[in-house]
Amino acid sequence: MILWDDDERRVRPIHWGRAMAAFAAVLLFALLAVYLVSTADFGGASGTTTPRTPGPCAPFCPAPPGGP
Structure with missing residues (x-):
């Protein structure tokens, strides 16, 4: 097994200091990656590809235009 010493049974x-340092390094790397991705510039906004149709919104209007 990994935790067994070969000389003695x-x-x-467990070295908790090293384990916490490794955990802190992984957490710091993850936070750095999130920060870099959130502040990255991926270029300009692209135009929509959905065609727009002029006219009323019927039958998808949320409320009738004349009132309730």
Whole structure:
């Protein structure tokens, strides 16, 4: 097993300081990646490809134009 010492049959202690440092490094890398992606400039906004049709919104109007 990984935690067993070959010389003695007892479990080696876990180095919590190293484990926390590794966890902090992974967390810092993830936060840095999120920051870099959120502030990146991916170019200008593209135009819509959905065709627009002029005219009334019927039958998809939320309320009748004359009132309730």
